[in-house]
Amino acid sequence: xxxxxxxxxxxxxxxxxxxxxxxxxxxxxxxxxxxxxxxxxxxxxxxxxxxxxxxxxxxxxxxxxxxxxxxxxxxxxxxxxxxxxxxxxxxxxxxxxxxxxxxxxxxxxxxxxxxxxxxxxxxxxxxxxxxxxxxxxxxxxxxxxxxxxxxxxxxxxxxxxxxxxxxxxxxxxxxxxxxxxxxxxxxxxxxxxxxxxxxxxxxxxxxxxxxxxxxxxxxxxxxxxxxxxxxxxxxxxxxxxxxxxxxxxxxxxxxxxxxxxxxxxxxxxxxxxxxxxxxxxxxxxxxxxxxxxxx
Amino acid sequence: xxxxxxxxxxxxxxxxxxxxxxxxxxxxxxxxxxxxxxxxxxxxxxxxxxxxxxxxxxxxxxxxxxxxxxxxxxxxxxxxxxxxxxxxxxxxxxxxxxxxxxxxxxxxxxxxxxxxxxxxxxxxxxxxxxxxxxxxxxxxxxxxxxxxxxxxxxxxxxxxxxxxxxxxxxxxxxxxxxxxxxxxxxxxxxxxxxxxxxxxxxxxxxxxxxxxxxxxxxxxxxxxxxxxxxxxxxxxxxxxxxxxxxxxxxxxxxxxxxxxxxxxxxxxxxxxxxxxxxxxxxxxxxxxxxxxxxx
Numbered sequence: 200x201x202x203x204x205x206x207x208x209x210x211x212x213x214x215x216x217x218x219x220x221x222x223x224x225x226x227x228x229x230x231x232x233x234x235x236x237x238x239x240x241x242x243x244x245x246x247x248x249x250x251x252x253x254x255x256x257x258x259x260x261x262x263x264x265x266x267x268x269x270x271x272x273x274x275x276x277x278x279x280x281x282x283x284x285x286x287x288x289x290x291x292x293x294x295x296x297x298x299x300x301x302x303x304x305x306x307x308x309x310x311x312x313x314x315x316x317x318x319x320x321x322x323x324x325x326x327x328x329x330x331x332x333x334x335x336x337x338x339x340x341x342x343x344x345x346x347x348x349x350x351x352x353x354x355x356x357x358x359x360x361x362x363x364x365x366x367x368x369x370x371x372x373x374x375x376x377x378x379x380x381x382x383x384x385x386x387x388x389x390x391x392x393x394x395x396x397x398x399x400x401x402x403x404x405x406x407x408x409x410x411x412x413x414x415x416x417x418x419x420x421x422x423x424x425x426x427x428x429x430x431x432x433x434x435x436x437x438x439x440x441x442x443x444x445x446x447x448x449x450x451x452x453x454x455x456x457x458x459x460x461x462x463x464x465x466x467x468x469x470x471x472x473x474x475x476x477x478x479x480x481x482x483x484x485x486x487x488x489x490x491x492x493x494x
Numbered sequence: 495x496x497x498x499x500x501x502x503x504x505x506x507x508x509x510x511x512x513x514x515x516x517x518x519x520x521x522x523x524x525x526x527x528x529x530x531x532x533x534x535x536x537x538x539x540x541x542x543x544x545x546x547x548x549x550x551x552x553x554x555x556x557x558x559x560x561x562x563x564x565x566x567x568x569x570x571x572x573x574x575x576x577x578x579x580x581x582x583x584x585x586x587x588x589x590x591x592x593x594x595x596x597x598x599x600x601x602x603x604x605x606x607x608x609x610x611x612x613x614x615x616x617x618x619x620x621x622x623x624x625x626x627x628x629x630x631x632x633x634x635x636x637x638x639x640x641x642x643x644x645x646x647x648x649x650x651x652x653x654x655x656x657x658x659x660x661x662x663x664x665x666x667x668x669x670x671x672x673x674x675x676x677x678x679x680x681x682x683x684x685x686x687x688x689x690x691x692x693x694x695x696x697x698x699x700x701x702x703x704x705x706x707x708x709x710x711x712x713x714x715x716x717x718x719x720x721x722x723x724x725x726x727x728x729x730x731x732x733x734x735x736x737x738x739x740x741x742x743x744x745x746x747x748x749x750x751x752x753x754x755x756x757x758x759x760x761x762x763x764x765x766x767x768x769x770x771x772x773x774x775x776x777x778x779x780x781x782x783x784x785x786x787x788x789x
Contacts (some may be wrong), residue, residue, distance in 0.1 A: 328619030
């Protein structure tokens, strides 16, 4: 088992953080502090963890953040009002509303209310549209953009490669496909999107040069579904029960890592692969928003 | 050679026109006449033909249209000013700026200036984004939406099907992929997008249940690239030289129709396949815009 086939997401995220820090320093020389506003509704434990990690990394890079914590009972109208205030506040450069939201609040309405210029998550329809159109003046969603950077900075060439994406969600699968099929030397892949209704997912995976697993099914990708030498990127975060764990459960990805790693040419660990990249791209987007807003 | 495997785009377009006419009549009972504004810049011969066809079909369905014809020398700023006037005019429900535009005008800027509520071509980033997100409150681009309707109304099931799309353009390829991979009983396909940088396009085509050819390469899809019984949709419109033709040239699709028809399960003729559907969806979008604007 060759440990040297790992794609180190933490190290690559640190490269991006270093670049972001320099851009923050340049803004501060102009007396501008990039400001990222988090909005969290309710007490979803995972959301608390994620927002906490983003807050700490922001602080480390010199980005100012504040977090509005709203009760579970908050109405959609109240949340939209708060977003509109942040949209109108020139000191705020980026706004992130942490998903998932309580069931009585429509996520798509919320994401479409964030000003496209402050939409550092890349979820506003206009930014999604710009991504699909190949325009470079929008914000790309952080996880697929993070996977893209991971491939580029690992020296994995996508041009002409057979890429299979597992999952067709709005946050990863669909934008990932849009990014990788673009006419661009860092894209130009032949992309296939498989999902729960696909009938030949294993066969597609077996012919893939690059597999990006974002289905949300614990350890879905098995060793016999991977061509020797293929690049495997694991986006999944699934909680499974584990009686031997202190909490009775543990997190696993969409890839059966122990079995797949010896076969893969390159593979992301999980954790330590895609996760850190998502935060790196979020903070890169935030600095970009601050740079644009301040000329 | 079985002629009964043809998918008759003209007949299916007429079904949609009949539905659109009924909706026009219902609007007229409320003293509302749907109004579609065409804007054409320069004297591109194909654009003149296309706009003329759309004008005549509008009139036949009771949709009012007018066409602003601007000289080739029109500046981008002048064109944007005209679009903004049409955006602000409550009598105008739909706006279509005919592509291609002269080289000094940026198409993406023009398309993004049309109000999303009047964007019956479905080219505004916010409508592109809504399409990708699976939201149903936008306007879908007419050609891929037309192909989708053609499949549905021909009884071609896409759920679980292997679909290969040839071409990754913003007008057909990319939105077509987004439509067919959605979680929906009329979509749910396993979609592969091939393009000029793909290395195994023929192999992908040979395994496809449905091939949608939108590459813009004359008669690209040959008989040996098609699985017997596959459904073949030809979106291409290519002018090739033909010394035997009066004009010295003729139009052909992206499919070698004579060779592929005997092998295909179902196939669109070209012309008479996708073309009429594009206009049908444009006028359906126009009536939808008028209905929405007038409550």
